[in-house]
Amino acid sequence: MDIRLANQTLSINATDCRHVKGGHIAVASILTVDLPAAPVRYLYSGWQSWSLTAWVETSRPIRPMRPSIMHPMQTDPAYARKTRPHGSWYGAVEFPTGELIFVGALDLESHVTLDGQILTGWYEVGQNSVSSNEWFIATGEEDEIFAHYAELLSERLGKGRTMDTYRVWCSWYSLYTEIYEGQLLKILNNLGDLPFDIFQIDDGWQIGIGDWEPNARFPSGMDGMAARVKETGRKAGLWLAPLLVVPSSSVYREHRDWLLHDENSGLVSAGFNWGEQLYALDTTHPEALDWLAALMKKVRGWGYDYAKLDFLYAGALPGKRHVDMPRETAYRHGLAVIRAALGEAYFLTCGAPILPSIGLCDGLRVGPDVAGYFASPRDDILLMNFAAPGIRNALRTTLNRLWLQPLVHTDPDVVYFRTRQTMLTPEQKSFLQNLAEVCNFKATSDIPAWLTGPEREALRGFLESRPEVQKTGRTSYRIADREVDFGSHIDMPSLPGGLTNLHGAIIGGLANIRPLMNLFDKAGKNSLKKMLDQNPV
Numbered sequence: 001m002d003i004r005l006a007n008q009t010l011s012i013n014a015t016d017c018r019h020v021k022g023g024h025i026a027v028a029s030i031l032t033v034d035l036p037a038a039p040v041r042y043l044y045s046g047w048q049s050w051s052l053t054a055w056v057e058t059s060r061p062i063r064p065m066r067p068s069i070m071h072p073m074q075t076d077p078a079y080a081r082k083t084r085p086h087g088s089w090y091g092a093v094e095f096p097t098g099e100l101i102f103v104g105a106l107d108l109e110s111h112v113t114l115d116g117q118i119l120t121g122w123y124e125v126g127q128n129s130v131s132s133n134e135w136f137i138a139t140g141e142e143d144e145i146f147a148h149y150a151e152l153l154s155e156r157l158g159k160g161r162t163m164d165t166y167r168v169w170c171s172w173y174s175l176y177t178e179i180y181e182g183q184l185l186k187i188l189n190n191l192g193d194l195p196f197d198i199f200q201i202d203d204g205w206q207i208g209i210g211d212w213e214p215n216a217r218f219p220s221g222m223d224g225m226a227a228r229v230k231e232t233g234r235k236a237g238l239w240l241a242p243l244l245v246v247p248s249s250s251v252y253r254e255h256r257d258w259l260l261h262d263e264n265s266g267l268v269s270a271g272f273n274w275g276e277q278l279y280a281l282d283t284t285h286p287e288a289l290d291w292l293a294a295l296m297k298k299v300r301g302w303g304y305d306y307a308k309l310d311f312l313y314a315g316a317l318p319g320k321r322h323v324d325m326p327r328e329t330a331y332r333h334g335l336a337v338i339r340a341a342l343g344e345a346y347f348l349t350c351g352a353p354i355l356p357s358i359g360l361c362d363g364l365r366v367g368p369d370v371a372g373y374f375a376s377p378r379d380d381i382l383l384m385n386f387a388a389p390g391i392r393n394a395l396r397t398t399l400n401r402l403w404l405q406p407l408v409h410t411d412p413d414v415v416y417f418r419t420r421q422t423m424l425t426p427e428q429k430s431f432l433q434n435l436a437e438v439c440n441f442k443a444t445s446d447i448p449a450w451l452t453g454p455e456r457e458a459l460r461g462f463l464e465s466r467p468e469v470q471k472t473g474r475t476s477y478r479i480a481d482r483e484v485d486f487g488s489h490i491d492m493p494s495l496p497g498g499l500t501n502l503h504g505a506i507i508g509g510l511a512n513i514r515p516l517m518n519l520f521d522k523a524g525k526n527s528l529k530k531m532l533d534q535n536p537v
């Protein structure tokens with residue numbers, strides 16, 4: 001059938017189509033849109049927090065990201081090797097004239113891809129009772145299209161609670177897993193009157209992934225830590241990865257049936273981290289759900305009012321579940337249980353599939369991790385991995401996800417004010433600070449003892465400011481009276497040529513060898529320990 005959009009007629013393949021505010025809603029388990037011309041850019045929509053989301057030239061060849069061992073934890077592994085532009089739930093194309101055509105699913109387990117001049121959207125589960133098979137089709141100005149799309153999604157998925165964002169001190173981006181009770185208490189004390197609402201303890205407090213009890217470095221227990229945080233007038237925050245399970249954990253030993261299996265009764269890989277193979281909890285298993293709810297209540301009981309729940313993609317990986325349901329629906333099922341058990345606590349999702357998290361959390365990490373460097377040539381050129389930590393990767397993906405703001409707090413990750421222990425230039429640090437203002441989500445891991453007097457005051461000013469933010473262009477903003485354009489700083493690096501690509505393939509191949517990864521892990525940990533010895537908190 002033909003639909004009229006702005007000044008053009010599009011031929012689409014759908015069983016039904018109706019006009020709505022800002023565009024059309026078409027019904028099709030597989031939708032095809034014949035494009036009037038060859039597009040020059042495609043909007044990739046990454047599956048989870050860390051996955052690349054960006055406008056990319058259609059002339060750019062698509063190469064799978066390296067290393068493949070990371071596919072389950074950095075992208076949707078079911079589509080990681082696709083050689084056409086592909087995105088989760090939605091996609092858009094731009095023509096040489098600057099005009100856009102957007103196709104976005106109104107339900108989960110959906111994808112959009114571009115093949116020449118045909119844009120195709122499909123639902124993984126096809127015609128079934130779960131999905132409405134609806135698609136929003138629109139043209140026009142990017143922000144308007146997304147505003148309409150967000151409204152349609154909010155009707156179907158809900159949105160976060162209308163509470164203010166918090167200002168967060170987070171332990172990760174200075175101390176990583178090297179955290180100790182005494183050291184954190186010292187930092188807490190040194191934060192003094194800096195206006196942080198949340199003191200958030202990240203990865204490193206737990207016995208193991210799946211064993212969510214304090215390890216020997218926290219002799220007063222996590223309840224003891226929360227009590228000390230609350231004495232300073234702040235709320236306590238805690239990191240967990242509740243949908244991951246590692247072989248060394250008691251859950252793995254005692255409840256193998258709670259884990260996500262594949263068709264051949266093997267376990268589904270959720271990636272590789274902390275020197276261990278990762279597995280996923282099956283969020284349709286009633287006992288696993290009871291365990292999850294009890295875990296959340298335990299954390300609440302310890303006194304934590306802010307939960308950063310990470311590596312959540314694990315709950316939505318493809319696999320065979322205890323109760324047969326589509327994977328993102330299964331994830332949402334688990335998230336609803338978590339949300340209910342967390343009660344009034346602030347719920348930040350991370351490493352989380354984007355649309356399936358909407359309506360069930362307060363905040364959502366919308367980009368990869370930041371780091372003490374702008375970009376890594378190894379990740380950019382050799383591995384072609386844009387989900388890897390770094391400022392440019394974080395800026396790029398976060399900026400392309402700001403349309404989610406009516407639905408959820410958009411967390412761009414932390415900012416840096418320190419000079420110590422980072423290679424970032426003042427300009428690069430200011431990109432992150434500006435992005436945090438645009439997101440209205442402010443966090444840092446800066447250690448007070450590492451800040452100079454002026455840096456500490458700059459951090460205070462940042463935390464206290466509530467500037468007016470106005471979007472002035474596709475990548476530019478006015479923040480108070482400053483004009484900020486992120487545009488040229490988020491370009492994709494060029495693709496490697498033959499020899500460099502071969503070098504990358506070798507590096508990527510080596511990274512798939514687990515014992516080798518463990519060696520690197522150990523080396524990294526040692527240099528972190530050394531750095532912390534030389535830079536007391």
Ligand code: 9PG
Nearest residue numbers: 050073074172202203239273310350369
């Ligand atoms: C704690 C960290 C921090 C951080 C999170 C998340 O692909 N990866 O291997 C990968 C590992 C860690 C990671 C992101 C990606 O960081 O985003 O803020 O909480 O976990 O381990």
